[in-house]
Amino acid sequence: ILNVEQSPQSLHVQEGDSTNFTCSFPSSNFYALHWYRWETAKSPEALFVMTLNGDEKKKGRISATLNTKEGYSYLYIKGSQPEDSATYLCAFSNQFYFGTGTSLTVIP
Amino acid sequence: DVKVTQSSRYLVKRTGEKVFLECVQDMDHENMFWYRQDPGLGLRLIYFSYDVKMKEKGDIPEGYSVSREKKERFSLILESASTNQTSMYLCASSSGVLISEAFFGQGTRLTVV
Numbered sequence: 001i002l003n004v005e006q007s008p009q010s011l012h013v014q015e016g017d018s019t020n021f022t023c024s025f026p027s028s029n030f031y032a033l034h035w036y037r038w039e040t041a042k043s044p045e046a047l048f049v050m051t052l053n054g055d056e057k058k059k060g061r062i063s064a065t066l067n068t069k070e071g072y073s074y075l076y077i078k079g080s081q082p083e084d085s086a087t088y089l090c091a092f093s094n095q096f097y098f099g100t101g102t103s104l105t106v107i108p
Numbered sequence: 109d110v111k112v113t114q115s116s117r118y119l120v121k122r123t124g125e126k127v128f129l130e131c132v133q134d135m136d137h138e139n140m141f142w143y144r145q146d147p148g149l150g151l152r153l154i155y156f157s158y159d160v161k162m163k164e165k166g167d168i169p170e171g172y173s174v175s176r177e178k179k180e181r182f183s184l185i186l187e188s189a190s191t192n193q194t195s196m197y198l199c200a201s202s203s204g205v206l207i208s209e210a211f212f213g214q215g216t217r218l219t220v221v
Contacts, residue, residue: 046209100150
């Protein structure tokens with residue numbers, strides 16, 4: 001069992017605030033790191049896949065960075081909106097190992 | 109539009125029943141996965157399959173078995189359902205490329221009474 005940890009477990013922010021959360025993973029045998037967004041009553045959807053140390057990805061107000069040497073990835077949301085409320089999951093390697101997720105609630 | 113379909117959204121079964129959860133994908137993906145999701149525990153891998161008739165145990169295979177007779181279909185079987193198997197079950201598929209994203213079904217909320 002590989003240890004993939006996410007922090008914080010949950011987060012409440014005000015609309016317009018920027019926020020970030022962390023995914024920690026083993027730094028050995030790295031293939032890829034995925035971020036998914038899981039909205040209530042929907043299926044998880046892929047946000048990013050990152051493979052190289054130093055990778056940065058961006059999609060609108062959401063961005064992610066990757067440090068494979070120290071085994072962590074950050075997800076940033078700029079100017080949070082209520083529609084960003086969801087659980088954000090990271091997955092290490094080829095989908096096998098998911099973190100416990102960060103539940104984000106954006107308060108209007 | 110890519111699609112992973114799970115046979116039921118909600119299921120209620122009795123303790124001791126044999127339960128089948130079906131998952132079908134239309135993307136010709138090699139890999140298919142079954143996860144369960146419980147509060148505070150994230151997605152935990154039960155079984156995965158990388159080809160027809162091939163299966164590998166995940167982190168929590170006890171009490172479950174799987175079947176993959178056709179590439180598009182991956183079934184999760186609870187041999188004798190117990191109350192601690194009450195959970196949300198998610199099926200996913202991905203192509204054989206290591207960095208490819210996974211596509212998920214809508215989930216099956218199983219309650220064992």
